[in-house]
Amino acid sequence: MERTANGLDCCSLVKSFTGAAAPVLKNVSLSIRENEFFTLLGPSGCGKTTLLRLIAGLEVQDSGTIDVAGVRVDAMPPFNRPVNTVFQSYAIFPHMTVAQNIAFGLEARRRPRTEIAAKVAQMLSLVRLDGMGNRRPRQLSGGQQQRVALARALANQPKLLLLDEPLSALDLKLRTEMQLELKRIQSELGITFIFVTHDQHEALAMSDRIAVMSNGQILQIGTPQQIYETPANRFVAEFIGETNLMDATRLSQGKFRLASGVVLDAEGSAQDAAIVTLAIRPEHAAITEPRNAGMRGIVRDVAYLGADRLYYVELDGGLIFRIRETNHDWGAQTASKGARVGVALRPRSVRVLS
Template identity: 55%
Template structure:
């Protein structure tokens, strides 16, 4: 399971004329058969990294290896890696079948093999009978499937996907997320997926790397990144969270007690390594970990400003007593009417808190 297929070690890249490097010492191990996502805001270097894996451009320094072999200056056409392009890049002058068969044809496969593989791929992406059409005659979603089939047909060791869903509408995107996950499981091919959509990344990935300014901020499973973000950037980028300025009042064992803002609220924290007593910190708590509690001095409380019922849950915004805001996702069974405008107490377990130095 810990078998590495793509090893990226200390890769840096700066484009000619750019001040900031696109990648600054990136190291990553992508494992065989996993769905790996590069997640980050635009300009974070995720697409650059993908292009270096594909062979479109070479790193300024550092190494990329595939299956233990250094890729070095190997051109894209000699790398057993295929790409699904953001623009799909379907060949407009060829039929769907010719597009899908192109890779195998270039590899010198016999015509019969190509034909049966094309049929198989059309079935895999549920486009049976569309082989003779031109890409321009297909809808965006269908073109997307052809691009996938074309990249999967030569059975590459790694499939790279560069924001392939960004051009689709929300409904189609949700469908394709499930579809991609299915294709990845069925084919057993390692997928490296680039996106700026954290929801998409969480939904699909086995593991993901969050990037910013050409640097990997954290690598891990979606659960790991959501529950245990390594820094404020990851905590902010993935999911929703409350961020409260706090002061460390007391350390005991791994944890401690923190005063939130200027209020008298003092909350226990299970893990507060690296923070000394008196240190300024930021507490991060996910909204769904917050529950209703007693509105007493010394505990967290505030006035509920809005409470939006969303069926399964009730999204509550409150102004905290000592300044600051709170966002909580309470069970939908709690009545909104009783909360709005009232001073309400809030609580969360000590292990729901992540603490970062301010």
């Protein structure tokens, strides 16, 4: 594992809970760089929130170490760690004003009044709540309350800001706006953000890098493009976006035969296994004339999705293959339900999975 000088290093973390059949975290190691927007992504129960709570000091690992900026912190109590957390519930104090909420941590550290006033004003401006310092939480929208929680967590200038699914309670439009706001704030402050979510779209939109987790383990770490375009295994390919998965037999290096007899060129190795899984993203395929394609089938359904159409093609042999095409030319439809079509694959679109 490559260690960081000023970021976060977790080494061989194991965590179990009483009564659980297996550890929640199984020998998890990762390094997060300074000033990075890093996302822990995975389904419910995969261990991502437990990992975040270990970093925050809200849980204690069975074994392993946690370093922040080169200093071991796993023996420190939460209030001594250079870390703050924004929870899903926001947890802002309803009896305090916005300004009092933001100032709470600074007052607990007995900072001078002039410093507190200046920092509160700076935080209000940063989260775009200028002029709202005297409001109570009940007078704010959900998105504004989320901004207050964020400002309070940032006021103490932590080295790491931990965000535990803070956008999940917001509606779709507001959630999208807050994604942009979080990325803007992180870029302006240069603080490392560690964001927990089960939402792949949030992860792809905001992250510098993503760790995909399943069953207490990290399966792949990479940029959004790396995770999406070159998934390490079947779980990552299925969890991040849509994908077509097909079993195939290896013929030679880079050539694979489907059960239907069609031979495809593909990238990847899957440890030179004889039987592999091929992955093709729906947008990496297109509908063409049957005579021009190796894969052919019948359009069984067409879903109109606004900017795109999703075609469900039953290939010869019975496999349902999805094709996503952008609605250009004023939404002209490429093929109708029941039409016999060919499937054209873009170069380097087929991946071999382990």
